[in-house]
Amino acid sequence: MAKITVQNTQITVIKQNEDDYISLTDMLKAKDGEFFFSNWLRNRNTIEFLGIWERLMNPNFNCAEFDIIKSQAGLNRFRLSAKEWTEKTNAIGIISKAGRYGGTYAHKDIAFEFAMWISPEFKVYLIREFQRLKDEEQKQLGWTAKRELSKINYRIHTDAIKQNLIPEEVTAAQASIIYAEEADVLNVAMFGQTAKQWREAHPELKGNIRDYASINELICLANMENINAVLIDEGVPQGDRLVRLNQIAINQMRVLENDDNRNLLK
Template identity: 50%
Template sequence: MSKNKIITVQNVTVTISSEELDDYICITDIAGVKSDQSRSADIIRNWLRNRSTLEYLSVWEQLYNPKFKVFESEHFKKQAGLLTFTPSVSEWIEQTGAVGLYVKRGRFGGTYAHKDIAFEFASAISPTFKLYLIKEFQRLKEEENSKERLEWTAKRFLSKNNYLIQTDAVKNYLIPKSNYKDNLEWLAYAKEADILNVALFGFTAKAWRDANPEMAGKSNVRDFATVNELTVLSNLETHNAQMIREGRDKKERFTILKDIAEYQLDILNEAEKIKIEEKEETEETV
């Protein structure tokens, strides 16, 4: 589900929608810089009928969208500049399979563009506005990253302390018996979070809840993860997002993520073991 955030750029309210792939910016809001909102659709149409715009969109789609229909996009380019050529964003999406633009209805409705494309659109509207838009967007991302770092630090601290008070017997009890890594029937219907769970822990969130019904209401499997596991999980999320952009299917992504998880976790655990041994040796010599 997308998450919407609002920024204000030169007294213009602009909506940013965080989608599964990346941030998308409402270019309907940006078009309001040039005229009132009632003419935003016309402004976007005029921008879309420009050959330079179509060239840019086509190249972007070919870089990030493996399902983009290049041949169909050529029909748009050939008509660029003609007085009778007034394409809509919906037509561009439907005929080419584009993902860089989309139209949202209802609340926060309008035409949204991937941030790369939105900045390009802003250039056509006002170069000055584009600079302020980029600056405000960067401020928002820095604010989000700062908050995420604080939350991550707190979670690592709490998770580490929580893990330290667990005995081996309790931890073994928490782990449900399963063969999810070998039997991939669950994968066809899996959500992205469970693909990561199985790649790292070896079982789904539901399997953990079923095995631990008393704990399920107040916590989840990630609350019992070690610092090393949380570190690997963060890396897996980044790798998975990139593979989604590349259009890789679930089975391929899961296989790669599982191998990454096993490899990174082994390295981190071994490094931690060596660090503990070195510390113990130092204490013995003191």
């Protein structure tokens, strides 16, 4: 569940079968006067729009029942609730939910159409705020992906350090220093600075140097962790490993940054 604010009206957005559904109940609060969802649903143009959408998106849509409803739409006596619409036609575009966040929700395609009934201006702002929400979700997704990517070869790397570089009898504090030193071998090879140097240069930022790395840089880091583990197993001295890893980082970044698909990686 998420919330967006459109012209001082807070509107709930939920996920339903991986699709975004927007609260029509919340949207109604932005319309002046006493109006209900059924006022919009009884309109013939609304029924025709919903029917077209359901035929495209819903293989189980009851077209026969829809034709009956369509024939009555627009008449003075015609009334239709969201529940009746869903039950009679097996519609999926509009749903009713109970509980704390209950109300009538509609697929974003239908919700944007409903917004026009409130006002053209409201529709424009709704689309803009919804897109802003989607952009924020993508940023969060990218951050999570980057963090997960940075962990791909972490276990292999730390196991190599433990087996080859840490003596059998050391304290936990001493072992952590060795792990940190090896992590900084990668940091220096990739970024040209240690974690401590980065923190001192960026006291205003939270997290660590890898939190602010690009996807391309994290791909290189993941590869370098694996390569460094192999070099450690082979007994290559730390200084020599640093030089080789730096060369690898330069070559791999050159390939990634010049790749025709680099926009997919960033």
